[in-house]
Every structure is written in structure tokens, then in C-alpha cells.
Amino acid sequence: MLTGQQxxxxxxxxxxxxxxxxGGPFEAEGNIAEDFxxxxxxxxxxxxxxxxxxxxxxxxxxxxxxxxxxxxxxxIQFFLAGDLINQITPTSFSAKTLGTPYLGLFGACSTSMxxxxxxxxxxxxxxxxxxxxxxxxHNAAVEKQFRYPTEYGGQKPPTAQWTVTGxxxxxxxxxxxxxxxxxxxxxxxxxxxxxxxxNMGGAMAPAAVDTIEAHLNDLNLEPSYYDLIITxxxxxxxxxxxxxxxxxxxxxxxxxxxxxxxxxxxxxxxHVNAGASGAGCSAVVTYGHxxxxxxxxxxxxxxxxxxxxxxxxxxxxxxxSIPCIAHAVAIESGGETTP
Amino acid sequence: MxxxxxxxxxxxxxxxGQLMFDILKLTPGHTLSILVVIGALxxxxxxxxxxxxFAGAGATVPITSFGNSLVHGAMQEADQHGLIGVxxxxxxxxxxxxxxxxIFGMIGAILFKPKG
Amino acid sequence: MPAFxxxxxxxxxxxxxxxxxxxxxxxxxxxxxxxxxxxxxxxGRSASDNPDYxxxxxxxxxxxxxxxxxxxxxxxxxxxxxxxxxAVNTSDQLLVxxxxxxMDRFRLKKLEKNITxxxxxxxxxxxxxxxxxxxxYLELDELESRLQTKDVSEQKLDKETNRIKKLISxxx
Amino acid sequence: MTSNKQTNQEYKQFAKQRxxxxxxxxxxxxxxxxxxxxxxxGQLISTFYIHFFHFTEQNVGNPxxxxxIFFTMLLTGFGxxxxxxxxxxxxxxxxxxxxxxxxxxAAIEHRAEGFVLGVGGNMFKLAGSVILFGVFSAFVIxxxxxxxxxxxxx
Numbered sequence: 001m002l003t004g005q006q007x008x009x010x011x012x013x014x015x016x017x018x019x020x021x022x023g024g025p026f027e028a029e030g031n032i033a034e035d036f037x038x039x040x041x042x043x044x045x046x047x048x049x050x051x052x053x054x055x056x057x058x059x060x061x062x063x064x065x066x067x068x069x070x071x072x073x074x075x076i077q078f079f080l081a082g083d084l085i086n087q088i089t090p091t092s093f094s095a096k097t098l099g100t101p102y103l104g105l106f107g108a109c110s111t112s113m114x115x116x117x118x119x120x121x122x123x124x125x126x127x128x129x130x131x132x133x134x135x136x137x138h139n140a141a142v143e144k145q146f147r148y149p150t151e152y153g154g155q156k157p158p159t160a161q162w163t164v165t166g167x168x169x170x171x172x173x174x175x176x177x178x179x180x181x182x183x184x185x186x187x188x189x190x191x192x193x194x195x196x197x198x199n200m201g202g203a204m205a206p207a208a209v210d211t212i213e214a215h216l217n218d219l220n221l222e223p224s225y226y227d228l229i230i231t232x233x234x235x236x237x238x239x240x241x242x243x244x245x246x247x248x249x250x251x252x253x254x255x256x257x258x259x260x261x262x263x264x265x266x267x268x269x270x271h272v273n274a275g276a277s278g279a280g281c282s283a284v285v286t287y288g289h290x291x292x293x294x295x296x297x298x299x300x301x302x303x304x305x306x307x308x309x310x311x312x313x314x315x316x317x318x319x320x321s322i323p324c325i326a327h328a329v330a331i332e333s334g335g336e337t338t339p
Numbered sequence: 340m341x342x343x344x345x346x347x348x349x350x351x352x353x354x355x356g357q358l359m360f361d362i363l364k365l366t367p368g369h370t371l372s373i374l375v376v377i378g379a380l381x382x383x384x385x386x387x388x389x390x391x392x393f394a395g396a397g398a399t400v401p402i403t404s405f406g407n408s409l410v411h412g413a414m415q416e417a418d419q420h421g422l423i424g425v426x427x428x429x430x431x432x433x434x435x436x437x438x439x440x441x442i443f444g445m446i447g448a449i450l451f452k453p454k455g
Numbered sequence: 456m457p458a459f460x461x462x463x464x465x466x467x468x469x470x471x472x473x474x475x476x477x478x479x480x481x482x483x484x485x486x487x488x489x490x491x492x493x494x495x496x497x498x499g500r501s502a503s504d505n506p507d508y509x510x511x512x513x514x515x516x517x518x519x520x521x522x523x524x525x526x527x528x529x530x531x532x533x534x535x536x537x538x539x540x541x542a543v544n545t546s547d548q549l550l551v552x553x554x555x556x557x558m559d560r561f562r563l564k565k566l567e568k569n570i571t572x573x574x575x576x577x578x579x580x581x582x583x584x585x586x587x588x589x590x591x592y593l594e595l596d597e598l599e600s601r602l603q604t605k606d607v608s609e610q611k612l613d614k615e616t617n618r619i620k621k622l623i624s625x626x627x
Numbered sequence: 628m629t630s631n632k633q634t635n636q637e638y639k640q641f642a643k644q645r646x647x648x649x650x651x652x653x654x655x656x657x658x659x660x661x662x663x664x665x666x667x668x669g670q671l672i673s674t675f676y677i678h679f680f681h682f683t684e685q686n687v688g689n690p691x692x693x694x695x696i697f698f699t700m701l702l703t704g705f706g707x708x709x710x711x712x713x714x715x716x717x718x719x720x721x722x723x724x725x726x727x728x729x730x731x732x733a734a735i736e737h738r739a740e741g742f743v744l745g746v747g748g749n750m751f752k753l754a755g756s757v758i759l760f761g762v763f764s765a766f767v768i769x770x771x772x773x774x775x776x777x778x779x780x781x
Contacts, residue, residue, distance in 0.1 A: 153712025349666025356717030409765030454706025
């Protein structure tokens with residue numbers, strides 16, 4: 001149901017009945033390694049190219065979610081997912097393996113919440129019983145596409161972010177046990193004219209602020225309604241900028257209730273400059289770490305705001321600025337729901 | 340003594356590159372292209388050769404020497420054959436850098452996989 | 456085309472020489488550490504006492520007098536930019552290698568030209584070749600040493616001189 | 628539109644103030660040390676070739692460069708050059724080893740797409756601009772200089 005300008009509320013409370021999270025070797029050394037279902041010790045995942053490994057990431061994460069729910073892949077009606085690689089081939093190729101009806105999504109690093117919002121909408125409107133959604137990224141495959149060859153010696157400035165190797169999936173259903181999706185706000189594309197591809201956090205911050213404020217306005221909520229407001233991958237710089245923007249706009253968001261997936265996934269000693277990013281970042285941290293915390297009862301209501309920078313190497317080279325987007329999805333811990 | 344000056348001069352050329360990275364916010368591609376053009380210009384004014392005499396590898400190892408030796412090769416051939424030598428002599432002195440990069444690039448591609 | 460063929464042949468020969476030398480590399484590496492940059496006058500060439508420059512006097516053991524070469528070296532070393540000199544002369548040639556003070560190396564080519572013309576004026580009956588190249592310096596040092604210790608035939612000396620001269624003109 | 632541009636400008640300022648600044652002095656010192664050391668290593672190789680092979684100062688540059696690029700291939704292949712570069716910045720990019728790394732890393736990276744289209748087609752995707760601007764500027768400069776000499780100006 002449309003509430004306000006750009007927010008859906010889900011009366012039938014779609015349930016996230018299971019999740020799957022897969023990571024790579026760098027994530028295994030990270031801060032939330034125990035929240036992963038599967039960690040690969042090898043960046044190649046026994047494949048012969050990074051792109052093929054990227055595909056395997058999402059395949060395994062999908063399989064995990066389906067197995068954990070005690071279902072078979074034939075029971076899944078739709079698969080909504082995306083990644084960052086040209087024509088989202090890793091996702092499409094794993095959809096081929098899965099054999100499920102599939103809609104490919106692209107929202108850069110905001111794909112995870114775009115997928116979750118749409119899946120919840122489908123389930124809420126009785127368009128499906130089971131929908132699988134997910135997002136993934138592979139550090140080396142993304143570096144190869146967006147920046148330089150992985151072995152090239154280019155110095156990254158302290159504003160740069162590290163792409164996560166990982167895939168996170170969530171399986172939504174109209175019944176079952178687990179956290180429920182209560183509302184979602186679809187963001188507008190915001191472009192404030194920043195054009196440094198090595199400072200994505202700074203470019204994405206206004207989009208996150210815009211979507212969060214729209215969400216709170218549409219639902220007439222105070223920020224304190226949520227235990228945590230979780231941004232996708234603003235990193236150190238983007239987080240600071242967005243907090244200052246909130247203050248400027250008079251939105252009262254407490255520092256301690258405002259966290260970032262890109263700052264959660266790795267330890268301080270892992271040199272990732274301003275933090276983590278990538279389509280897989282918000283997916284694995286939300287579906288792994290934060291949903292686990294909800295299950296343990298540490299959190300009751302969270303708002304996940306995945307942020308995406310909608311650029312390509314081509315637009316950067318043609319001196320275009322970086323358009324950005326953010327989608328917010330509210331997840332609340334729910335008991336048993338029955339249709 | 341030569342080692343000391345190779346260190347200092349080579350190091351300083353790299354500092355110029357670093358300043359172009361950090362202050363002018365140029366990509367490595369832009370920075371290196373500009374340095375090569377600077378090397379070519381310096382040789383055009385006859386200033387790069389004395390620097391090589393003074394600092395040895397400190398001047399021949401940085402990428403600026405690529406521009407220098409392109410001009411040098413062209414000028415040498417031009418002395419003998421006139422204008423056409425500018426074209427034919429271009430790679431006379433710089434073939435080794437490009438050749439070895441191609442050869443070791445191929446060998447590297449055969450032997451190694453990217454580590455990520 | 457002939458020029459090209461010649462070039463290829465030459466580089467092949469060079470290559471073979473390199474391979475032969477490779478066998479000695481480990482040993483040579485050790486020796487090099489003690490040799491590099493110093494004047495080694497263990498062969499009995501008298502050296503000047505002045506620590507500011509490096510001058511050797513080759514005595515006339517060989518059938519070809521090196522008096523011209525010695526004289527040339529003394530002349531050159533009067534210049535303050537020059538800190539070392541090696542020279543060899545044949546009946547019609549004078550081959551000189553000089554080491555220039557570091558701070559004057561910016562004017563290396565000009566100094567080389569000046570010294571060449573000075574020597575040409577002084578030794579009109581010889582064909583003068585001057586080089587500032589380290590390699591030529593090393594080669595002449597070795598040749599001097601052989602002239603000092605062994606009896607080198609005039610024919611052999613000519614051959615060696617021509618070989619070194621070829622090195623100078625080998626640009627790339 | 629005008630007001631929009633204005634707010635963009637304002638935001639740029641706003642964001643810039645909150646950006647982590649690049650540690651320029653530290654970067655320069657590191658670039659100086661690593662760049663200097665690479666050149667010193669080059670000088671060592673040159674000296675070695677002059678002493679033990681038939682190379683003169685004039686032409687020792689060629690084998691020196693080839694040797695340096697050989698070492699670059701090893702460092703790039705074992706995944707060490709990009710780590711060195713994160714530390715050294717221009718110190719490892721400006722020496723000829725950086726040129727070698729640009730070619731070799733692209734070649735290794737695109738091996739997965741085959742030798743013809745992958746390695747062959749992408750080898751110079753980073754280093755190509757250096758060759759282009761080197762050759763073209765050298766052409767212009769040499770042309771001008773040759774003409775000036777022929778006209779008797781120089």
C-alpha cells in the first residue's frame with residue numbers, strides 16, 4: 001500500500017524465513033566472520049576467473065537460503081537479484097543454474113534493498129509464496145571492471161573504499177518464522193555534482209539522507225522509532241557527511257543509532273581506507289550480522305538504507321558526475337505469522 | 340657518488356609525480372603522460388642529457404627518459420636523413436623498454452594469474 | 456638490408472660473449488666489490504701522491520712508448536674538473552678516458568669537446584679520441600695494466616685500441 | 628537550474644571539508660625513498676653491466692631497463708607490486724618499472740579472456756597513453772628542432 005510519496009507499507013508482513021551469506025578470504029579475517037554461512041579461503045572459489053567465482057558466490061548463497069528454509073528450488077517462484085558487473089552477468093548466470101523465474105536488478109550497491117523491497121511487495125500482494133532476493137559483488141571482478149587491473153600499482157587515496165567479496169540472499173514468504181518486512185521507501189536519484197570515483201561515500205551521502213527523511217516523513221515517524229538506522233556503504237566520510245546533513249536539516253539522528261555496513265564488516269587493522277562497499281556489502285551485513293542480532297533479540301526494529309553510486313568507468317571518463325540512489329527497508333522482529 | 344645522485348634525482352622526479360597525484364588529483368595515466376611529454380621537451384632544449392650525465396640511472400629510470408630518448412632517436416636520425424628521419428628514428432633508442440614490457444607481459448600472462 | 460644483417464650478426468656475437476661470461480659471474484661479483492671505483496695500481500704503475508685526482512704513469516716496458524699518453528694525462532689533470540685519467544697511445548693514435556668531478560658532470564659533453572681540441576692541438580701527429588665513459592675508463596685501465604706488466608706487441612695494441620674505439624662509437 | 632547548481636557548489640564545499648585529506652607530505656617522502664631506491668637499484672644494474680659486459684654508459688640503459696622490467700614481472704606476478712604501490716605511490720609508478728607494471732598487470736588480468744583478444748587487446752590499455760603522448764610530443768619537438776636547424780636558426 002502506498003503511504004505518502006514514495007513508501008510502501010506491507011500489511012501482510014512478509015517474513016524473511018531464511019538467509020544465505022557467503023564471503024571470501026578477506027571477509028573471513030573480518031569483524032563479522034561468524035555471521036557468514038560460508039567463507040571461501042580462495043578468491044577464485046575453484047574457478048578459473050574472477051567473474052566465474054562471482055557467479056559461484058551468488059549460487060552458493062542462494063542454495064544456502066533455500067536449504068535452510070527446508071525448501072527445494074522448484075518451490076521458489078521468483079528470483080530478484082543483481083550485481084555490479086556489466087549486464088549483471090554473474091547474477092543472470094546463477095539464475096540460469098537456479099532455474100527460477102528471474103528479474104535482474106541494477107541499483108549498484110543499493111540492489112540488495114531494491115530487491116528486498118520488491119520481493120516484499122510481491123509477497124505482500126499475494127504475487128508469490130516464496131521469493132528469493134539477493135545481491136553480490138566480488139572484489140577483484142569489480143576492481144577489474146571499474147578501476148585498474150588488480151595487479152596494477154595505483155595508489156588509492158584515503159577516501160577510497162574496498163569492494164566486498166560476498167553474496168547475501170534472503171528468502172521471503174507470506175508465512176513462517178522470522179523477521180518481517182514492514183515498509184520500504186524507494187529512493188530518487190540524487191546527484192550533487194561530485195565526480196571523484198575514489199570518494200563514493202561523499203557522493204552517496206545526500207541520497208541516503210534524502211531517502212531516510214522521505215521515509216520518516218511518509219510514515220510520520222521519529223528516528224528513535226528504530227533501534228538502528230543502517231546505511232549500506234557510506235564509509236567513514238559518507239557517514240560523517242550524512243550525519244552533518246541531518247543536523248543541518250534538523251533531523252535528529254543519534255550517532256550511536258546510526259551505523260554503516262561498510263564500517264561493520266572489517267576490522268580496523270584491515271586497511272580498507274574509508275570502509276567497505278559493493279553490492280554484496282549491505283546484503284551480507286544485513287542478512288548475516290544484523291538479522292542474527294534481531295534473532296538473538298538484541299534489535300527489534302531496524303531501517304536498512306542501501307546506497308548505490310550509479311556510475312560506470314565510461315561516465316567517469318566522460319566527466320559526468322556521480323548520480324546516487326538509496327532504498328530503505330524497515331525490518332521488525334515478528335513472531336509466527338500465518339496468512 | 341653516482342649512486343647517491345641517482346637516488347636523489349630519481350627520488351625527486353618521483354616526488355614531482357606524487358604531487359601531481361595528490362595536489363592536481365591526476366590519474367596515474369595523466370601523470371605519466373605529462374611526465375613523458377616533459378622529458379621530451381627537456382631534451383628538445385638539450386637539458387635532459389646533462390641530467391643523465393649527472394645522475395645516471397636517476398635520470399634514465401624514471402619515465403621522463405622515455406620522452407627524452409624518443410626525441411634523441413628522432414634527432415639523431417634526422418641529422419643523417421633530414422625530416423624523414425624524425426619518423427624513422429623515433430624508436431631507435433627506446434625499443435628496449437617497450438620490447439621488454441611486451442615480452443615479459445606475455446611471459447607473465449602465461450606464468451601468472453592475478454592474485455586479486 | 457646489409458646494414459641490418461650486420462647489426463644482427465653483431466648482436467649475436469655480443470650475446471655469445473655474454474653467455475661465456477656468465478660462468479664467471481659469481482666470482483666476478485665478489486671481485487667487483489673491491490674493484491669498483493678505485494684505482495688499482497697493484498701492477499706497479501706509479502700513481503700520483505695527490506689525493507684529489509687519479510693519475511697513473513705507465514713505464515716503458517712495452518715496445519711502444521707510452522710517453523705521449525703519460526704526457527696527455529698530466530696535461531688533462533691540470534684541469535680542475537678532471538679527477539682521473541687513463542690513456543694509451545699507439546704510433547698514430549691517442550686514446551684517453553677521463554673521469555669528471557661529479558658536480559661538473561652537467562657539462563660533461565662540453566668538457567669532453569674542449570679536452571679533445573686541447574689534446575689535438577698539443578699532439579698534432581696523433582689521432583686523438585677522448586671519452587668520459589666509465590666503460591672506456593675501465594677498458595683503458597686494463598690495457599694500461601697489461602702494457603705495464605707484459606710485453607704487448609704493436610699489432611696487439613692496435614687491435615685493442617680499435618676495439619675500444621668501436622665501443623665508443625657504439626651508440627645504442 | 629541556477630539555484631540547483633548553486634546548491635551543488637555548496638555541497639561540494641560541504642563534502643570537501645569532511646573528506647579525509649591525502650597525507651601529501653608522507654606520500655612525498657615515501658615516493659622519494661622508494662623511487663630513489665628503484666633508481667639506485669637501476670644504477671647498480673648499470674654498473675654491473677658496464678663492468679662485466681660490453682656495455683658503455685651510452686647504451687647500458689637498454690639492458691638495465693629490460694632487467695628492471697623483468698623484476699617487475701616477478702613482483703607483479705606474485706601480487707606484490709600493487710602492495711608496494713599503495714605504499715609508494717608515484718615512487719613505484721614513475722620509474723620505468725611502473726610502465727612495465729601497467730603492461731604486465733593488464734596482460735595478466737586479461738589472460739582469462741584469451742591470448743588474442745584478452746592479453747593482446749588489453750596489454751596497452753593503461754600504458755598506451757604513455758606511448759601515444761611520448762611519441763607524438765617527441766615527433767612535434769623533433770620536427771620543430773629539425774626545421775629550425777635546417778633553416779639555420781639553431
